[in-house]
Amino acid sequence: MKSFDFLHKLQAEGKLELIESSKPVSLSYEKKSRDCLLAARLLFNGSLYENSIGEAYYSMYNILQSLFFQCGIKCENHSAAALLLKHVFYNTKIYGSFSWAKGERIDKQYYTPPLQRKPVTKASAQLLMSTAEDFILHVNAYKSKLTLEDIKIIRTRFIKL
Secondary structure: OOHHHHHHHHHOOEEEEOOOOOOOHHHHHHHHHHHHHHHHHHHHHHHOOOHHHHHHHHHHHHHHHHHHHHHHHOOOOOHHHHHHHHHOOOOOHHHHHHHHHHHHHHHHHOOHHHOOOOOOOHHHHHHHHHHHHHHHHHHHEEEEEOOOHHHHHHHHHHHHO
């Protein structure tokens, strides 16, 4: 399967691997996530909607990093983060939200309005911020319920990729 080949390539490059779990690193990514969401709100309030979308997305990416470090997974790739949600964490709901937000961020960050799939609007920025807030709540709730046995199962799935 193509997505597994991609993950194996990242593993060979050292960009995706099992490590020791780290509560301090997990907590630092949680803070980074909160800071990005705050930045998204500030940018939104300043009518900088394109930039707001990027920061809202990064709040989501950083909370995933927090989850990964809690489980002892190093992941240095956005697409791989999405695939881990689907194939290791078996969480298709947040996988869908993250994949959609990733697409929005790429569209708004790398392309100018004439080339964007959908031009950024106040409503689209608000939607991504709301999605990010909901996503962060779901990931934090999931993280708070993880047991050592759950983490062991997650790590075993990772090994079997």
